Amino acid sequence: MSRELYIGLMSGTSADGLDAALIAFDEDHFELLDCIERPLPTHTKQYVTELALSGEHEIQKMAELDIQLAECFASACQELLQRQQLEPKDITAIGSHGQTIRHIPQSEAQTGYTLQIGDPSRIAEITGITTIADFRRRDIAAGGQGAPLAPAFHQAAFQSLKQARFVANVGGMANITYVPAKGCGEVIGFDTGPGNALMDGWILQHRQEAYDKNGLWAESGTVNKDLLTNLLSHPFLSLPAPKSTGREAFNLPWLEQQLTNITASPKDVQASLLTFTAQSIADQVLALHQASKGEKGELYLCGGGAHNQALVKRLASLLPNFHINSTAKLGVHPDWVEAMTFAWLARQCMHRLPGNLPSVTGARDERILGAIYPA
Incomplete structure (x- = not known):
């Protein structure tokens, strides 16, 4: 098979x-x-937030945002292309995840649906490159959650011949993947709850900062036990896998x-939010680790949360029997795992291979994911 180039967008x-x-x-x-x-333009980000939490003139805003993002x-x-002289x-092909503005997982009470925008027709038209998008809906049509999709790439990129590994992607939401040693069982993965979304939203509201660099503001506060108890009582956390979530469930309101x-002071709320993210990840890692009867564990972090040193320290305190590193230790920079996932999913689609x-x-069952928009 010859060398192929793909672009992943996230x-x-x-x-x-x-x-x-x-x-x-x-x-x-x-x-x-x-x-x-x-960075996304300020007005574009504002539209994303407004659409995620509903609001007025949704269809018009979605149509405008669809074009802006594309x-x-x-x-x-x-x-x-210019930088690489290509x-x-x-x-x-380009694999575009798009921007999620709705993700309502399937349950006994409702049919699941998901919506990502960033018009792939326009991307193909502007770039002259075949574009693949809409990766989630085929999985939902087949009875799945449509998310998370990254565990399939985690298996392809990080599976070991000897050692089971956990990968935690800490983006706006957080998800974990249990990748057993090759031939030693099935990959397990699901969303654990919020990653950075609540912490980012809270510090923006109170300090007009986009994120809490290295978790320094959170470290300056004290965890409010009553608040943490309330946060950890969210019903999503006790749901069995498979499960996925989004801003619809975890938001500032x-x-x-x-x-x-x-x-509680604002900094104590931030400290509590950081512990909430760490605890909701660690609890699920421990449950899976005990089920696999492992001894010393390996946890690799990716996404923006991998750079939050206070969060990493909190995870280490909750998971004392784990070696915790970023995915850079495995040869993939933590900031680029998700974009690489959608380049990989585009390749799977082009080769008519399953992506879920x-x-x-x-x-x-396994399904080929993505809709193809030819150049």
Whole structure:
């Protein structure tokens, strides 16, 4: 099989920016050739937040945002081509996750649905490159959650011949993947709850900062036990896998409800939110680790949360029997795992190979994911 180039595009729940990664695939190997991180325009991010929490003029805002995001995505792709002196014909396909504005998982009470925008027709038109998007809905049509999809790539990229590994992606939401040693069982993965979304939203509201760098503000506060108890009582946390979640369940209005009759300073709330994220991840890692009868564990972090040293320290205190590192230890920079995931999923689609793991999403069977928009 000849060498193929793909571009993966990702804009996460936090809507703080978009990632574009240029990946070379050769047989079962891959290489990150170049990557770009771009902040989203302020008005675009505001639209994403408003749409995620509902609001007025939704259809108009969605249509405008669909175009704005596509143009941002396409521009990032063009910049990658220019930097690498490549032509559109050199790229097999773009894999675009798009921007999630709704994710309602399937349950006994309702049919699941999900919506990601960032018009792939426009991306293909502007770049002249075949674009693959809408990766989640086929899995939902097959009875799955449509998320998380990253565990399939985690298996392809990080599976060991000897050692079971855990991968925690801490973006706006957080998800974990249990990757057993090759031939030693099924991959398990699911969302654990909020990653950075609540912490980012709280510090923006109180200090006009986009995020809590290294968790320093959280470290300056004290965990409020009553608030933490309220947070940990969210019904999502006790649901069995497969499960997925988003801003619809974990947002600032919900947080304000948990603060009713609780007196806590803003920095103490931030400390409590950090512990909430760490605890909800650690509890699930421990449960899976005990089920696998492992001794010393390995946990690899990716996503923005991998840079939050206070969060890493809190995880280490909750998981004393684990070696905790970022995915850089395995050869993949933690900031680029998600964008690389969608380059990989685009390749799976182009080669008519499945992109989901039924053991993760709950789908009836493996499915080829993505809709193809030819150049």
